[in-house]
């Protein structure tokens with residue numbers, strides 16, 4: 001099946017902060033799709049001249065089409081924890097998060113929450129994500145089943161957690177390994193799904209559990225690894241007490257064999273210089289979670305330093321300590337986090353972090369993240385008339401960069417007119 005979509009188009013071919021040709025856009029563009037994959041992208045007039053008359057063209061007026069957003073770190077059992085008042089990381093986990101995750105031992109609860117969660121992603125234009133489930137195998141099963149049905153490109157994993165948590169959220173080093181392996185063998189590579197080996201963080205995993213996780217990662221080198229790193233000063237201090245033999249927090253993971261390509265570390269706010277170097281040489285990536293870092297008062301991510309070291313970085317919501325499912329709102333907070341450090345974030349750079357940069361971080365850049373020919377045709381249609389204020393502001397923008405900047409500051413789920421998965425409409429605002 002061949003079809004075409006006409007509208008303003010924008011995407012990244014490389015990081016626009018280091019490549020002058022990294023951002024490509026067409027005020028009036030045409031995206032040609034065959035069997036769910038991109039065939040070509042170009043200026044509409046020229047492209048249409050070469051197009052056979054029987055190919056259907058969907059016109060998207062007053063809209064900008066961008067690749068589907070990729071959320072590099074999000075917790076699906078924490079949807080109902082969002083906007084819980086008043087604490088920093090360790091108290092927040094104890095008081096709100098662990099109690100909410102207990103309920104995911106129930107398959108029906110997990111299935112209902114997985115549905116809501118994925119619909120919320122689509123509503124926000126997010127078509128791929130790296131997701132933590134709870135410690136329960138059934139919670140991961142429920143998420144994969146719901147994502148499979150929607151054909152979304154989701155990487156996910158069962159949380160590994162064998163200490164410093166409530167008894168009903170605890171696995172063991174052995175059971176965690178065995179259940180992760182069963183899930184991985186069932187779901188990794190199933191259509192568009194990927195498995196992520198997911199020790200929650202060094203505080204809640206024994207040495208033995210981390211070593212077995214590393215062993216599993218070595219046995220299945222094309223899986224992802226997903227965890228938290230250096231988010232909060234009290235957490236960093238606790239890890240140094242739990243692992244006195246390690247050089248640093250990152251070294252705890254490195255010793256266990258958990259530092260490699262497709263390993264994604266959320267936060268990375270309090271790293272030491274050798275950690276940046278290890279991260280860079282290993283090919284691992286960082287999930288930058290600005291709304292969460294501000295909400296929990298964790299700190300400010302130093303994007304310039306990560307870029308200097310050429311570390312892969314992708315943007316992430318980190319719901320439920322993150323405060324929005326919207327990657328546009330996440331760009332907004334990222335901009336402000338960087339402004340506070342005398343750094344900046346242009347709209348092409350923000351788009352990169354939420355699309356191609358995120359795809360590189362998750363090891364899926366050959367599949368998604370841009371409109372390059374051959375890639376899977378996941379995209380979002382942003383609505384220039386979504387709200388009276390956005391409409392007013394966009395009416396006086398002169399370039400697509402300016403329009404995208406208005407979206408990243410003023411936009412949210414209302415700005416998403418529709419979301420496409422493999423060239424098929426999966427969500428349209430106002431339709432059930």
Ligand code: GUN
Nearest residue numbers: 097200201228231292321
């Ligand atoms: N560190 C360990 N677990 C979590 C979590 O659920 N959320 C955040 N923000 N940090 C964590």
Ligand code: ZN
Nearest residue numbers: 073075266318
């Ligand atoms: Zn998190």
